[in-house]
Amino acid sequence: xxxxxxxxxxxxxxxxxxxxxxxxxxxxxxxxxxxxxxxxxxxxxxxxxxxxxxxxxxxxxxxxxxxxxxxxxxxxxxxxxxxxxxxxxxxxxxxxxxxxxxxxxxxxxxxxxxxxxxxxxxxxxxxxxxxxxxxxxxxxxxxxxxxxxxxxxxxxxxxxxxxxxxxxxxxxxxxxxxxxxxxxxxxxxxxxxxxxxxxxxxxxxxxxxxxxxxxxxxxxxxxxxxxxxxxx
Amino acid sequence: xxxxxxxxxxxxxxxxxxxxxxxxxxxxxxxxxxxxxxxxxxxxxxxxxxxxxxxxxxxxxxxxxxxxxxxxxxxxxxxxxxxxxxxxxxxxxxxxxxxxxxxxxxxxxxxxxxxxxxxxxxxxxxxxxxxxxxxxxxxxxxxxxxxxxxx
Numbered sequence: 001x002x003x004x005x006x007x008x009x010x011x012x013x014x015x016x017x018x019x020x021x022x023x024x025x026x027x028x029x030x031x032x033x034x035x036x037x038x039x040x041x042x043x044x045x046x047x048x049x050x051x052x053x054x055x056x057x058x059x060x061x062x063x064x065x066x067x068x069x070x071x072x073x074x075x076x077x078x079x080x081x082x083x084x085x086x087x088x089x090x091x092x093x094x095x096x097x098x099x100x101x102x103x104x105x106x107x108x109x110x111x112x113x114x115x116x117x118x119x120x121x122x123x124x125x126x127x128x129x130x131x132x133x134x135x136x137x138x139x140x141x142x143x144x145x146x147x148x149x150x151x152x153x154x155x156x157x158x159x160x161x162x163x164x165x166x167x168x169x170x171x172x173x174x175x176x177x178x179x180x181x182x183x184x185x186x187x188x189x190x191x192x193x194x195x196x197x198x199x200x201x202x203x204x205x206x207x208x209x210x211x212x213x214x215x216x217x218x219x220x221x222x223x224x225x226x227x228x229x230x231x232x
Numbered sequence: 233x234x235x236x237x238x239x240x241x242x243x244x245x246x247x248x249x250x251x252x253x254x255x256x257x258x259x260x261x262x263x264x265x266x267x268x269x270x271x272x273x274x275x276x277x278x279x280x281x282x283x284x285x286x287x288x289x290x291x292x293x294x295x296x297x298x299x300x301x302x303x304x305x306x307x308x309x310x311x312x313x314x315x316x317x318x319x320x321x322x323x324x325x326x327x328x329x330x331x332x333x334x335x336x337x338x339x340x341x342x343x344x345x346x347x348x349x350x351x352x353x354x355x356x357x358x359x360x361x362x363x364x365x366x367x368x369x370x371x372x373x374x375x376x377x378x379x380x381x382x383x
Contacts, residue, residue: 206265
């Protein structure tokens with residue numbers, strides 16, 4: 001076939017893909033702006049009932065919502081570089097609480113991994129399981145989060161395997177994970193990890209990407225310094 | 233060739249327009265809610281590769297523009313440099329960020345598989361694209377020096 005013809009076809013395909021992607025991104029942004037203009041400074045109605053159990057004190061004045069995917073490398077980096085400092089300085093001191101909301105979009109195993117965390121929650125081990133997934137994360141859909149591996153993680157955490165396997169096989173938390181995905185999209189998460197910090201007065205600040213601890217301090221220090229902290 | 237301002241400007245524009253968007257999309261520069269530049273020890277190699285792709289693209293593409301415009305030569309080499317730049321740029325940017333999210337949510341499973349490939353093989357793909365750009369640089373330099381030789 002003529003070489004020039006192939007180049008033209010490749011160019012047209014590339015332009016089409018870029019155009020569709022851009023328009024999709026643009027219209028999503030437009031929809032979000034129509035849904036709630038000036039998001040970063042306004043109070044939001046965020047539905048967290050399908051998210052993770054709260055990490056930290058229920059009475060903490062500041063809420064950190066993390067929208068994440070268990071196969072996302074950026075989430076892995078945030079988990080290993082930033083999260084520990086937030087836990088030490090904000091969660092354990094009762095200044096803030098953390099809620100994880102699933103945004104599983106990267107691969108087929110992302111959804112099953114998210115469902116598995118709620119199967120672990122049934123046995124009181126949500127956060128142990130969550131931490132295990134981020135400690136053992138590998139490449140997207142290479143089998144590290146296959147059903148067998150997820151069961152092996154449960155075994156390592158001394159969970160009841162029959163109950164856990166049954167929960168996974170019946171896709172017990174399929175709707176819950178889907179609801180979390182929809183909530184994340186509704187709140188304007190355009191990738192993972194995305195964070196929404198809810199201040200005591202209900203105003204919100206969005207932090208997009210695996211940002212360093214200093215970025216969280218800049219946002220959270222003014223919010224936590226003014227309020228009386230009830231020790232957990 | 234780079235003594236001409238126009239080609240130096242093209243080189244600088246290509247370098248900046250690759251480095252900054254790639255750094256944002258790869259999570260080295262954050263703009264919301266504050267401007268932050270942040271490279272962790274674990275991801276420093278990835279950042280070095282982004283600089284490598286940007287530098288090589290900024291050198292090779294203007295060289296080929298010069299070759300085509302001034303020497304009226306074929307466009308085959310610029311094809312190699314553009315392909316090298318596209319591979320280097322697209323590796324990794326389809327992962328967890330907004331581009332990956334848009335592509336996967338628009339095109340579904342097939343895009344998801346492609347994005348997973350670009351993410352999983354980010355480093356080898358970027359190294360490959362730098363190697364391709366180096367090869368194009370070598371052949372272009374030879375071509376320009378032989379074509380410009382005064383016999």
